[in-house]
Amino acid sequence: MTTNNGDPLVIAEGLTRIYSMGATQVTGIKDIAFKINDGELVVLKGNSGSGKSTLLALLAGLDQPSRGRLMVADQDLQKASQADLILYRREVVGVIFQSFNLLPTLSVLENVCLPALLAGRKFSEVRAKAMDLIEWLNLKPRYNHRPAQLSGGEMQRTAIARSLINDPKIILADEPTGNLDSRNGQIVIELLSELNRNASRTVIFATHSTLADPYATSQICLKDGTITETCEV
């Protein structure tokens, strides 16, 4: 599937992100170019410091490129205003973080509903859908528990449910199995794969493990901020 006008869902051209750290300039990524079609499961591979998180942050609308072009779902993220990026984060992407990033004062249900509430939807409308997601992810007995009362796998599944509540076009996952044991990690990979296959969502997956390789439709290998032909992990 492609976008409405037939273009790929994600187009990156000459994408560069440079950080200023005092007097020093650090290049996160440099001159990256790629395309991702709708419905793909793409694995971003690379060691620590390769630029995976930088690229994901750009794709998530959490940061903006220093140079180049980045089009996601027909939105030019390089030229987008802060207000545009807020809408983008609410409606286009769902992000799953390595450290789960659940709000500690909210229950499982509340964490899942949060993006929808921030998007202006009423709790009473969202609650039912959130409970469906929670049930699908086998979290129903824990729906009113706080993160401190959950295991790592449960927290990550909560994060997955949260990323889906606004029906985003793209799911971005940053090392989603990094803080999980192998069994839970496998569960998470299979869930994401299921989302991609059955719900036709585009999933972009940053990892330095090989767990996701059997499920990927394509790979992007990063090393020292640039794309390489082969992935050295």
Place this chain on the structure above:
Amino acid sequence: MILFLRLWIWFSFRQLYAHRWRALAVLLGIGLGAAVFTSVRLSIDASLHSFTQSMEAVAGKADLTVVQPGGRVPEKLITELLRIPSIKTASPILATYVHTKSDAEKPFLLIGLDPILDRSLRSWQVTESKTPVDTWIDLMAEPGTLFLSQKLIKRLDLTDSSSIVELEYFDRSSSFKILGGLSTQGLALADAGYVAITDISTMQEFTELGGVVDRIDLLLKANATAKDIEHIRAILPAGLILAQPSEAKESGRMMIEAYRLNLSVLSFVSLFVGMFLVYSLVSLNATSRRHELAILRSLGASSQVLFLLFIAEGAFFGIVGWLVAIPISSFMVQKLLTSVSATITHLFVRVNVDGLKLDPWEMLLSFAVTVFISVLAAYQPAREAVKVPPKEAFLMQEGSLTDKKPVSFLALVGFLLIAIVLPLPKMPGASNVPFIGYIATFFLFAGFSLLSPWFLSIMGTYLPNVLKHVGGQPAYLGSRYMRDAGSRIAISVGALITAMALFVALVIMVHSFRNTVETWVNQSISGDVFLQTEMANTNQYRDPLPKSLIEQLKSMRDRIELLPYRRIFLNKGDVRYLFEAIDFGTFSKHGKLLFLEGDSQEIMPRLVRGEGVIVSEVMANQLGLRIGENFQAKIGNTNLDLPILGIYRDYRTQGGVIHYSLKHYQQLSGDRTWTGTRVFLLNNNLSPLPLSSEEAHKDQIIAQLYRIARQNRGVDVTIGSDLRREILRIFDETFAITTVLLLIALFVAALGITTTLTVLVLERTHELNTLLAVGASFKQIRAMIVWEAILMVTAGEGLGAACGFILSNLLVYVINRQSFGWTFLYSVDWYSLLASLPLILTTALLAAIPASRMAFHQSPATLLRER
């Protein structure tokens, strides 16, 4: 709105609840501050309301009033005035404070009036169902009758009618028949409702003031013009003036307002210190939850939402803090009401407050100020919170604790603010500009608070190696933390600086003031015995000492020396002052005046010769008088136009004073009466008795004076040492309120230290457990926390003391002068200051106990396993 509220409850309120002890500490701080601010204002408002209501009740609808400064108005003038076409009515009033035989300590106001002439000016009704005309006829027809207010009836335990009450005034007493009770409205509201009304003829008979009245109140016709008023003025006999009825009210109201402003500012400091607590906690929340803020941003929260979350946190502290203040205020205001109204009566004008009136506007003001202060405190942390970039959600660890604020820039701004304030006490005219002293005070607090990050950073840079030798590694690590903790600690230190500065400044100010007042009392209020008419001050010094008493005193001249004086209250515009004619020759033998300007050696002889007058500092400041200028006044038929020879310190608080030679006043005016006299006891050699010897001889003379006074009823005898002690007691009582407010501010600051220390320890549990893992003992880590507390408090005390010294100069030379017209001799009570510093340090160290207990409330293994 509902969405935001839901988000705030989920994100902010639950966090506050999870750490509810911190939140409660802040709420208590704000609550105390708000309670103090509210109760002080309510108490003074009650006094102001009572005073204003009383003055308005007595003044009625009069447009003008005819008075004779220092004397009374001839009654026959009424007929003449009533013939003037522009005058609708002219009503004579004769009023004085009287008391019953059984209750001499509680005088009340007895007003004599002509009910018919007065009917258009003042309203009063009786509780019995009678027509006004019948009431007037009853009062006029039967001499020796009166109507009492309901409060008086209750206090005197009388029935409404047919009771007889015996009243005493000066050396006279008379029985009055009570015709009935007054309804609580109009004139019955005078003097907080403790008032009686009688016919003017009865009053004249009782007071033996036939043919004269205190004043004649005029109600003009609607079409009266300025020309008509001039005509009235022209026909008045010499010595009588046409005055505004509101003069006395305005003068008294101004004095109470000045007192209210001072006390409000002082009480506001507690709230200001509470503001630091809110800033501290909201700031700590924003910094420690940085990662969560990034998560919210990554999920689609706008920066405005984040900003409002923290603003709402501030508003929460303000609103709930104000609610917490309500029960505290209810308790405080009961205690304050009595002491505040007593202070106002002692210092300024007589007020009689029976109860509190809850003014909704005052409650609204207190609510608005509390919430505003709290929201303002949350503003900067909220601004910082929105700067968190959403991409920090990808970071594994918490956001950096290092302070991004430019410490040197803050210090520069701080020095600048202090530099602006420094020259103020020496600047001429600074005290004439309203509020400049208060603004300078807050500049000073802000300036020194802004210095605290820099000062802590200096301590953290240079002290560690020194302290290592004193307290070992704990001291070293604790002092190093000072350098890195930055504004997280600086805020609480700022609160302590404010409270400490106020403490130091007030200790110095009160000590300076008391020292100066004590010197003034011992030098200027000299005298072994004081005699004057009963309730002389309350009755405006209208009644002189009886001639017979004076003759008896003069006959004792081989054993006593007399220092007579004549006192008259006068007005210059809205400024009420006391004219006192005194025998300077005798005075200079027994006492001294503390001159601010002018040489005493040169001035006193000139005063004795009647060459001029001297004015008190208060009067000079109120009226802008200077040495060399001429002072003009009309007293009765006497015109005074004399040069000002000197300005002296005087701490009589009911306005300014001007002194002139009694002999020369008597020659000019022909008025040979005495308001009172001081008496100096002589030994057999006609020189003043040493205080330590000849006690029996002294007691004998005093006993004789008492006998003479009893023979002339209505004369008060006061022993000089008792009077001087009483003046100082009133002084101490006045500052008791200040001391309480100060202690509350210090307590609130201590709460801030406790909260900050506890939070910072909790923030660093990972770091502290790491220290354990590398070999530190529990004792060493607790010692490190104690050292941090010591250093925080030392920084607060040090900067606070420096601020306090500068502030004390502001208080003495600008604010007091601006508010009350006086200054005093600056002196530092080193003993009290030095003795209190260890106490404050100990209190703050006690505040470190909860923090050091919290350090290991979880197993170190759990914390180190996973973040």
